[in-house]
Amino acid sequence: MVLVTEIKKNLYKDSIQLMRISQSIKSLGGVVEAAVIMATETNISYLLDLGLYDENKIQADNNDIIIAVKAENRDIAEEALRHAEDELLGRVKAFDSGKKLTGGYPEVNTFQEALRIAPEADLVFISVPGKHAALVTKRALEAGRNVMLFSDNVPLEDEVELKREAQKRGLLVMGPDCGTAIIDGKGYGFANKVRKGTIGIAGASGTGIQELSVLIDRFGGGISHALGTGSRDLRREVGGISMLRCVDLLEKDDSTEVIIVISKPPDPIVEDLIIQRINRCQKPVVINILGGDILKLQKNCRNTAATLEEAAYLAIKLSGIKTAGEEEGKNEKIKNLLADLKLQLSLLGPEQKYLRGLFTGGTLAYEAQLILKNGTEDSLFSNIPLPGIKPVKDLRRSEGHTILDLGDDLLTQGRPHPIIDPEIRHRFIRKESGDPSVAVIMLDLILGYGSNKTAVDDLSRLIKSLKGEKRKSPVFLVHVCGTERDAQNLSASEKLLVDAGAVVCESNALMAMLALKIINWIG
Amino acid sequence: MILKNQNSVINIGVSLFAEEMFNQGLKVVHVNWKPPAEGDSKVADILKRLAYGTKGGKQ
């Protein structure tokens, strides 16, 4: 077995391009393991995990690219290295032609060129590294276009500057860290294909918007538009600039009849601003502050919801749609699911008592914590802890009940988001499944645009193999955040997972409530 | 309507999203973005300061 490593300096490639190159050389005959990655801290430990770390060769900094290949012999390893180099440099030709058309759409080198080809475009979708987002966004605003800023790790000062500028120009900045939007039935970033309808969403959380939209679709409703504001919009410094603009836009939009506003708890001053705006709104607004003071909200607003699921039901009711599976059916559903689980639960050993939640959607991890808080406080940990929940001490070694957001900034530096590349979650699943104290593993599976095309198959296969091992395997709860219209198809996905031995829940809230019931039953 | 034109988008950064938008029938132009000065952060900061009119002062 031979390990070869090479460092490429002064070369920029986004993490998804690198992922594709890694995959392409991994598939070469005789290659055992390979990685082509940016040399971030997160990635160095990834190399360590894969046994690809050669400390003599690694003198790289954040901007460098590492190619590491482990192969059966030196010739194969070096061939793979060359192959990776070709792919890396192939796109950095000294004389890149102006307008390529490889994917079916024109590719250009500068924003100015893009404007010349598409002068009518009113939206610019930006996913450059966070520290560069400000300049790129500024150019888009200067050109009078709205922006969806997918990038995370954008400095707060930059966000404030950008939104003030957008406000001055009458433009909208969705983001930073805005992962989801739906406009006129088209999905931007990570988004599901949902029924078109009359419910509009203005959200400060990407996967929250996704979950809302799929639940509304499942319950018989439809989405007019879903707009993201970025996760920090409701902080004092930002002042809710984008949220207010989104509410304005949805209020003015002819196809929208009901609006849902979702967020985590805002800064109190900003919260009051938003509440005032909502109460002035010409259309009914459902306000869903996850983890907020529900009593205060109920006092000040007409339509409030504590979970995403409740918000979906409420919006549908307000839009006049009759739906089966009302909220009252919730307890019934949980009872039935628990009954199905009786056999699996009886096979668990006495040492198996903990829950591990491995999420790819940040808001879903958050909502899960909210629900699990009551009854697990002292032994609940998270890497995005709610107030009162303990922070995870070591990501490599979970303790007690742990909820992880695997899409958190720290884990995604230089790596594709787990919705795009679920490998990191698979590693966590294997680890947690092998932990003898684990009784339940809780997972969200996000379908739709931007998501990994084989995620459902891969996860099902993994769960099946883990459940097939002789040890007492934990219970797997999965919530599929998707619709029948999504390419991976909701019901087909759910069936695959059930066949693999998982228990499928129709909403994230339901899954968390079920998990809580299980833990209490075990304990 | 949220946008003046809801059928056309410019994508800057990761091409995966350009593909996903294009496959939905949107008109897409993809910008093969690279960091200014091939990643030199000093230069990137200067450009940013100029764009925003903020003062950096002597370094």
Added chain:
Amino acid sequence: MDLEKIKAANKKAVKAMMEAEPVLVGVKPASEVIPGMTKKTILHAAPPIDWKRMCRPMKGAVAGALMLEGLAKNETEAFELAASGEITFDACHNHSSVGPMAGVISSSMPVFVIKNTKHNNMGYCCMNEGRGKVLRYGGLGKEVLDRLKWINEVLGPALDKGIREAGSINVKTILSEALHMGDDLHNRYKAASALFVSRFIPHLFSAVEDKKIAKEVSIFIASNDYTFLNIAMPAMKTMADAGSNVDYSTVVTAMARNGTDFGIQVSGLPGQWFTAPAPEVKALYFPGYGLEDANPDMGDSSITETVGFGGFATAASPVVVQFVGGTPEEEAEQNRLMYEIVVEENPAFTIPVFNFRGIPTGIDILKVVETNICPFGHTGVAHKIEGIGQIGAGKWTAPIELFKKAVIAFSEKYMI
């Protein structure tokens, strides 16, 4: 606000570049016209460089010039003298001059005298020797020296007479017409040279009494496609200089290569050279030659790109691909990219295939670093051993390092 000051300064600098009116007014020995020229001064292609670091072709050219000046009797003596410290080396650019390839100018050499009649600044360049074994490729030996002597004694004075007979020769009109005739005005000069020669010869014959000399001279200039290169280059130098020295301007006023380093100058940072190792040229080689034989990029001729010609007008010269490789479509795309990094389009010089769009003029270092699009052009490739000559032709791209350095220096000077 800084950005506004920069925009205004750039507009001013490029306006001056475009309004310049370079005119050929005569031919004179370098010692008579070039500021700072002495008997022991050797000027060469920029940026400034020590004898130790000079590439072999340039060293060869220096040796040849020292022999021409009678300062050394043979190559060995010439090399010793050059290394001794007695010779003053400097870049042509620092003396209102330019020279193609090694660009060596010594005191007795006749130089074209260009005057920018709009702003009154001057520009100078040596004569073009033609093809084969020539000084600008480091060529040495009797053939080279004899030709140089003939240039000193016959060609120079004859041209001077003819030019003064004509009064002066307007350079801009020839450039403008040649651009519409398939010249790129860096590597392709057939049309410009033909236009110049056909208009100049009557004056030559009129002014030079010895018809044998007139015939010799006219055959020499007529058979050299690059005759006009050495007139256009100093003219473009005067255009660029007209735009230099503007406070807050980020416009490039010089780009040059000396076979070892590549250098640029910026209007708002007068007197400073920003340098980086000269990159390899992406070239098509003559049979029998390859990359391993090539000298790094060399010459002041990138002054043409500095004011919007050459690579910046290559779409007007599709034929150039026969020498440098590629296709006319690729050239046009490359040309289009250059519009992304400039301040203006010059209405006086237009590219027919772009619907008569003006050539992209005034490279902005800020745009270069933001877009990562670097100025490019075409060039002949010299053999790395002195005297062998041209072994191919291809494309150069200015290293981004130059523009990074310039932007950082700019931010320091103007406290950004």
